[in-house]
Amino acid sequence: MQDKKQNETYRIAYDLLCEYIEKNQLRNTAERFTILASVCELERFSVEELQQSLTGITISRATVYNALTLMQKAGIVHRLEKEFGKRSAIYEIIFIKTSSIKIICRNCGRVGEVKDPTIQRMLDDKNFTNFIHERYSLYLYGHCKVCRRKLLLSKKPK
Numbered sequence: 452m453q454d455k456k457q458n459e460t461y462r463i464a465y466d467l468l469c470e471y472i473e474k475n476q477l478r479n480t481a482e483r484f485t486i487l488a489s490v491c492e493l494e495r496f497s498v499e500e501l502q503q504s505l506t507g508i509t510i511s512r513a514t515v516y517n518a519l520t521l522m523q524k525a526g527i528v529h530r531l532e533k534e535f536g537k538r539s540a541i542y543e544i545i546f547i548k549t550s551s552i553k554i555i556c557r558n559c560g561r562v563g564e565v566k567d568p569t570i571q572r573m574l575d576d577k578n579f580t581n582f583i584h585e586r587y588s589l590y591l592y593g594h595c596k597v598c599r600r601k602l603l604l605s606k607k608p609k
Contacts (some may be wrong), residue, residue: 460491460494460544461487461488461491463546464487464490464491464522464527464544464546465484465487467525467526467527467546468483468484468487468521468522468525468527470525471521471524471525471526472521472525477521482510482514482518483518483521485505485508485510486501486505486510486514486515486518486519487518487522487527489501489504489505490519490522490527490528490542490544491544492504494543494544495541495542495543495544495562496541496542496543497539497540497541497542498512498515498516498519498539498540498542499539501515501519501542502515519542526545526546527544527545527546528542528543528544528545529542529543529545529588530542531543531553531555531562531590541560541562545588550571550574550575550586550587550588551564551587551588551589552564552565552566552567552570552571552588552589552591553565553588553589553590553591554591554593554595555590555591555592555593556593556594556595556598557592557593557594558594558595558598558601558602559595559597559598561595563595570589574587574589
């Protein structure tokens with residue numbers, strides 16, 4: 452079942468990327484599609500994790516960043532804000548996601564997804580003037596339990 456989902460994810464992402472490349476008269480490169488395949492397998496990742504997944508292939512860091520920028524413009528991935536610690540930005544596939552609520556630790560960068568039926572119902576039922584929403588992503592920034600504990604311990608008098 453997982454392979455079927457990955458194949459479907461890749462097919463949709465491939466079509467989106469090809470459409471964007473053609474529309475903007477860009478070159479089809481093997482590197483872009485190799486990176487796209489890894490992006491589809493990972494679904495949520497940092498640039499470092501993406502590069503590690505490209506084992507046995509030499510693709511420069513600049514090419515990876517350029518491909519991710521292209522995929523953002525094509526509506527394939529989204530870059531989560533880098534508000535946290537020293538960890539690099541996180542990217543995730545957006546075209547297959549349904550509405551979601553994410554919690555992001557500003558200290559360690561841990562990302563979680565939560566289900567809150569009350570918030571989900573409120574957002575699903577919300578009507579906007581001159582706008583019909585299809586889905587939403589809500590990002591909550593704060594500190595995870597582990598980092599909150601570390602912060603509290605570092606502030607205790609000795």
